[in-house]
Amino acid sequence: MPERSPVIEVRGVSRGYALGRRRIQAVRHADLAVREGEIVGVHGPSGSGKSTLLRLLAAVEPPDEGKVLLGGRAAWSRRYGRPYRDPPRPGYVMPVFQNPFASLDVRWPIWRSVAEPVAIAGSLPRAGRRALAAERLDAVGLGGLDLDATPSELSIGQCQRVAVARALAASPAAVVADEPTSALDVTTVAGMLRLFKQVTADGTALVLVSHDQNMLHALCDRVYAMGAGRLEMIAY
Template identity: 50%
Template sequence: MSPSPQAPPLEIADLTVVYPNGLRALDSVCLRLDADERAAVVGRSGSGKTSLVRAVLGLLPPGTRTSGTIRVAGRDVLGLPERELRALRGKVIGYVPQDPFAACDPLRTVGHHIDETWRAHRERPPAGAATAALTATGIDDAGARLRQHPHQWSGGMLQRATLVAATAHTPTLTLADEPTSALDAHLADEVLDAITAACGALLLISHDLSLVARHADTLVVLDSGRVVEHGAAAQVLTRPDSDRTRHLLAAATVPARAHRPNRGAPVAEASDVSRRYRLPGGTVTAVDGATLTVRTGEIVGVTGPSGSGKSTLARIVAGMEHPDTGTVRLDGRDTSAPGPRRPGLVMPVFQDPVTSLDHRWPLWRTLTEPGRARGERPSRARAQALAADALDRVGLGDIDPRRLPGTLSVGQAQRVAIARALAARPRLLVADEPTASLDVTTATEITTLLRTVADAGTAVLVVSHDVPRLHSYADRVLVMSRGRLDDTGYGAGP
């Protein structure tokens, strides 16, 4: 049975999803998308948004119990054999994954991943199609960069590559799971416009309510796997009926923080640092003569366009990369050259939270590992109790510390990564996009926590594209563009 062009792109009726561990991720969900409709699904991390996408794609883990119906262009896809699902993916159903790094094979080039969208259907990739599509999303020198590997791209750039791959066949339905979380607002609008032009109906999963307001026709609010509100986006966002929706809208308002000059002792000092990479297609200057100081009790934010060098600068300051030129000092010690580091001096929170957690370890082991590096050896029962306290501190008090990272949403994984960093009691915390995968309520909780940590004496360096939220808790915000940092900065007000 082939998909019907007359049928709605997506019809979901009474969909219930229960994972093998007993977690009811979705409970009697109903949803319909008409041709060319743009619908958005919002809700707190762990509310079931990604489970909804996986159910439509047939990518739920083995042993998951499902009931209800899912029809794509008139065809029932729930329980469809894998061979038939593969024929639909890409051609009829486009998919933009929430985590572009995890979606890519690190041994393959970015160009290979885009071309695979044709080869998977036994088709030859059109000459120059990938280069033209990437250029349209704002990737400079796209032809040369296609020969690079995923780890050589920033998260925002790789996110755009997955968008190009997802819409290559102009699918009837495109599922976009946080497709712009690593992009600044202007580029996010351009990319979503490009998705809209290259697909039929769009189901957008997003924590960015302002983005939803600009691009969605209808809005669905999920909470604990249930639909608590569904209607026209403009009406839901201005006159919500649900308390959960009102709570999300209140959390999305982020007032600017009054600038407070910091006179604490320097913890991290980068002086005229530069970093260049030799890549297929030439040399890329990621950081060009940047100077930066982060002091005790201070939060310094770095913002700028995707690919501007923010993450590279953060890794240099944290000592995870060494600059080609310039110096870096941590607590007064030169760390520009390779050498031993004091355990717990610096703790990172990575842009890609899922792969930063060891999937073989239960959460309690991940969260107590910083203590082990200091020589602590708690019993298993004590370690689990310490992990439960750490989870509660980042709003995950209902999560069993014996769970594995693979059972968490991306937003929940990010909070675990932050909890792990805080468990080390570092002098310097370096966080790369710490709120990119979080709903607005959780993002507010995390930024409040970062502010509390800084006020207690920790130096904090945050890389983020979310400028309004960064202004709500940072003491200084610096702007990076094409590898160069404006080290004069400006206060927390816009």
């Protein structure tokens, strides 16, 4: 069987940030290809560049050097001398950020946050988006949640599951998730991992950052370690 083409690929990407007069190099010359239906794990100490790598994979921010490819095409072009994000379609890669509460609009009811990727794509009327949100929330174990609740009425763990539901709402080609199970209890984590397996069985690629190395090695097809901005595959 021929090898599947990468859903996401980074080639020699680097990213740094100014810190006063210094420049901190968060990611250094990283190479990674994630294919349809794969689960790829990344772990490393705080400050090693994991979250920056996920933002690069999701094309949330551009690299300083190297290439980010989504579906085989460049994720970034330049317009008027500035980087311009150019994904294959809205919701092609969906991020789940480490702080789920901060990633949700505090003024919106939960159903609207979950259905936001579909609203951007313009593919469903309001009633259909609300029904889709209810379906996705049920999939992450929040079937009894009031759809009109706001993030301030939820726990951090519930907000985390809402963020995962939102990421899955647009049927993305890939999800990149930063510590998506860190605020969840053991039973909920087990259910979330079953959901991840189901999603990837349907073809969605998944990149997980976690401090839980045992979970990553049990769940993932490949696991990488990051240290000082460098990404290395772990053989096991």
